[in-house]
Amino acid sequence: MQLSPERFRSQAQAALRDPTLQQALSRARSGFIDKRRKGIHDIADFEALRERGRRIRDLALSQLDHHLEQLESAVRAAGGQVHWAENDAQAREIILGLCRQADAQRVTKSKSMVGEEIAINPALEAAGLDVVETDLGEYIIQLAQEPPSHIIAPAVHKTRQQISELFDTHHHQGALKARLREIPELVNEAREVLRDKFLSADVGITGANFLVAETGSIVLVTNEGNADLTHTLPRMHIAVAGIDKVVPTLDDATTLLRLLGRSATGQAMSCYTTFVTGPRRADDPDGPGEFHLVLLDNGRSRMLAGPYREMLRCIRCGACMNHCPVYSAIGGHAYGWVYPGPMGSVLTPLFRGLENTRDLPNACTLNGRCASVCPVKIPLPDLLRQLRAEQFRRNITDSRTRWGLRLWGALARRPALYALSTGLAGRLLRLLGGKRGRIRRLPLAGGWTASRDFPAPQGPGFRQQWKKRQTERKPV
Amino acid sequence: MSSARDNILRRVAAALDGRNGNRGTGSPSGGHDHPSDASPPRPQWEGALLDRFLDRLQAASASWTGVDTLDAVPTTVVDYLADNGLAPRLRVAPHRLLQNLSWPDQLEITTGTDPQGLDVALSVADAAMAETGTLVLCSGPESPTTLDFLADHHLVVLRREHILPYMEDVWASLRRRPDFPPRSLNYITGPSRTADVEQTMQLGAHGPRSLHVLLIP
């Protein structure tokens, strides 16, 4: 069944019951956190770096129109072309048109979250093109016909056994009988298979980690080197990026790169950080003859206008999901769309509509760990809470929550009634708790007692005890 | 009908100037008013630039050899290939530094960007940065990007004086060149790697499996 943010609940439940997935998730959990913790060590004042990152992104967004125009003229000056897409459909149309123009048959792709957002692969495949994902993780899930479950480690949910099986099916027609293979062997095999694809691709599609307005450059960050083979070898390079990705200068990009690697994988610098500016020059020995940059709005200008602007600071590092205990319990697919974890729980409702993503803003304990590691200091819990408030205002909040709140509010505004009811409730719960001191099954609180005992109240309420103490003390 | 470009830019402008808007005050042309512009938070180290560079280079799983003069590069390469059990075959970038070297006969030298026979490539770095042990290579007539990514093993000649402390210094230096920015400006930090199978680091994903620096005076 196709994943959807509307089915968050059932997808999360399925994920919790999937032992292979749970095995993969528990392996990933501590790894990412440790790597970041070690990675930020070499900068004495990492907090100051985060603050600087936040300011750079805020400043860039606060003059976005100027930066976009500057970027456009710089790309043109370098011999590239800029295309503007208001939504995903326009972006697909533009890219498909360019591929046709290049008379393309094979397209290599370097991992791009915007590519996922506009669902470019199915569109190109439907038009008869052979689309090959070249990031190893993306390649694995392309073989598995699954969407990514993490924005920087798309196949984080796959175990080595599953990958061995996929490669057996797709590279050996099952001849290996799904034998578990060593990691170097798997990586080498993918390298060989994909090398041929790189060399025969007509068009290479990449995303962009940043866009630099002053030079018209796109910034590509990888560890594998696949982005560089993708933009260097084919006849045409198409980069697709959200309009939010612009930063004014190379020095701004530098600060953000220091944050990105450390936050994502704990690396001070990923293996390959590339600034691509336009197509092959007249005297260049290699590179694509054409360079096209597709700039996508798809709701970003709306976010810029509203109370969620801070979300546009996101540099897609994945730290928030790496540190999210909900994500690490259910994995990325449960969120039902391209962007998982805390950033996805904010972004998906903004892209897809609050009424279609009821659970996402709510499935969070607001524990705040995500915001404490976000390299650009996005207050993710506050944004989630704002989404909840918007749901409440627009009557999207489920009726049980509404009634519960209404009842609680009615009591909490009337201290006498409150004291009476909590006193009664306390007595009732103590009665239910009996000699055990706790309750194993509680009507209306089945969610709790399905997996936890419920502690019975300890003696009469505080207020009563306090009053008693006061009267005992009075004579003094 | 107005174009997508105009619609997007109009919406962006309206968002920034509208009731809830807040348009930044820094100059739109890239000048920006960071209060702490003087010293961005970045790694600090004690000791020599070169030591820091080599330390970070090795931390990134790359290796290096010091070469006394440019002329000694060919013998160093021959030794490196022999030591690592590699066939005596080398693809040399058309870089002016490498043009007048005399290669020994037993070494098969090729040029161009043909992927066939691209086992070991030799190119020249435009700069390096000590901050992260990173090599900087700019595409151009003397420096085909293809070599740096398709070769199984990548050898890079680096002039000691081209090692700079930070990325900001690299920008300042490269900006002075007339052909800046090049089509592809590559910051390379160690050999290619992936952790996509069970978060276990494996070298040699799509790019070179090894990266070796020949450090010349």
Add this chain to the structure above:
Amino acid sequence: MSDSAVTRPDTVALYVTCLVDLFRPGVGMAAVDLLERAGYRVEVPDGQTCCGQPAWNSGDEAQARELARRAIRQLQGYAHVVVPSGSCAGTMVCHYPTLFADEPEWLDAARDLTGRTWELTRFLVDVAGLPADSLGPCQGIATYHDACSGLRQLGIREQPRKLLGAVQGLSLREMEDTDTCCGFGGTFCVKYPEISERMVSNKVERVRESGADMLLGGDLGCLMNIAGRMQRLGVPTRAYHVAEVLAGTADGPAIGEKER
């Protein structure tokens, strides 16, 4: 409010919180005891109910505002307001001002409250200057769970550890992931019980691995959650609020244990 005594600098208003009031009054009494030991006069302003956090976190801003107004009024004039819960204190300190961003008068009052409101352990260490030598006693090995709101909204981490370090007979043994959420999250744990179960199970596993025989924390919600899961799984570690251990009253039944 008319009582001039309330403005005396040695007077503390205890905001007891609804969970403590209903489920664990001993925590409130322990807080009173600790504050008095530190030389303060304790008052419990009348009419306390709920700080509004459930409404605020569920998006019902109007109701949150109404309950916040009530609390602000009740706590007006006190030199210090002390709350034995990081999440309720966090709501008052960090979120009340946000609630009144568009109401200047209330905004001032909310900010004023913010400056006077303290989570219990932070107040004891940062304001009252404990630990004195007389905390506890309490025999055992304890591990401490950093509840999220206290930790990240109020920066409470060292304070409880410092205090516990001064308890006679107690040794502290840290668990792994002490700063990872236990899966309580207020209404979260009943809205998404399966996810919450996984999170609390992970937490219980860390508690168990630590080998401690007591689990301590500063937020009753989290403690009830973890204790309830431990009891369901038959893990014998006993859960107490940090105030009970500091006041030396942790010799009674632990959270969810029967009266002896």
